[in-house]
Amino acid sequence: MTTPEKKDDAPAIPVQDSQLAHDDPRTRHPKLHITKQRQPEPGLDVKTDPVPDIGLDSYRGMGRLTGRKALITGGDSGIGAAVAIAYAREGADVAIAYLPQEQPDADRVLAxxxxxxRTAVALPGDLMDADYRAALVDEAAKRLGGLDILVNNAGKQFISDDLTDLTDEQVHETFQINIMSMFTLSRAALKHMGPGSTIVNTTSVQAYNPNPRLLDYAATKGA
Known part of the structure; x- marks a missing residue:
């Protein structure tokens, strides 16, 4: 096993475990047999078995985002956490927004x-809170010293076994988090962003092949 040379004090990652490996990515990782598990919503990555891979031991950066300042919503777990770690290892300073209940997940991403x-900024709060949502981008830009990247990744997903179980309140909440916050944060980010900046919105296969039990979520991903 060979180990690549360290760059900018980044942790050395074994080549066969990184995105630099010259192998078949379809067979790089072992097949997992995951038992059914349930947590109260919103749930924590660190309490799942196995804990999801967010790139802690596999992502090696190459300085492609050096000097950038990024805000990532839902940056404590899942796709948002993987993006936050990748951006930091590419040279960006990163602020993550997340629910206060998800602090254990956020702590490992911030670390x-x-x-x-890189600079790590914790911005716990609930995007359903209009005051938090309105102030989030400005606070991130203030603490990062600017803003070049916004990743609208936070999402709310409920399972409804039947359409009759899908309440107006649930639809409203799903659209507030997944759609309205995207517009609010994107609008607020524009005043901080210059040429070369970017806004990324996370969608899903649900937009194209919706699960009948996720109709409201799928509608937001399509939007």
């Missing part, structure tokens, strides 16, 4: 950002 030698 990974700092371990990459």
């Amino acid at each position: 990974a950002i700092e371990a990459a030698g």
Whole structure:
């Protein structure tokens, strides 16, 4: 096993475990047999078995985002956490927005950002809270010293076994988090962003092949 040379004090990752490996990515990782598990919503990555891979041991950056400032919603777990770690290892300073109940997940992401030698900004709060949502971008830009990247990744997903179980309140909440916050944050980010900046919105296969039990979520992903 060979190990690539460290760059900018980034942790050395074994080549066969990184995105630099010259192998078949379809067979790189072992097949998992995951038992059914349930947590009260919103749930924590760190309490799942196995804990999802967010790139802690597999992502090696190459400085492609050096000097950038990024805000990622839902940055404590899943796709948002993987993006936050990748951005930091590519050289960006990163702020993550997340629910206060998800602090244990956020802590390991914040630690990974700092371990990459970048600034990590924690912005816990609920995007259903209009005041939090309205102030989030400005607070991120203030604490990062600017803003070049916004990733609208936070999402709310409920399972409804039947359409009769899908309440107006649930539809409203799903659209507030998944759609309205996207517009609010994107609009607020524009005043901080110059040429070369970017806004990324996370969608899903649900937009194209919706699960009948996720109709409201699928509608937001299509939007």
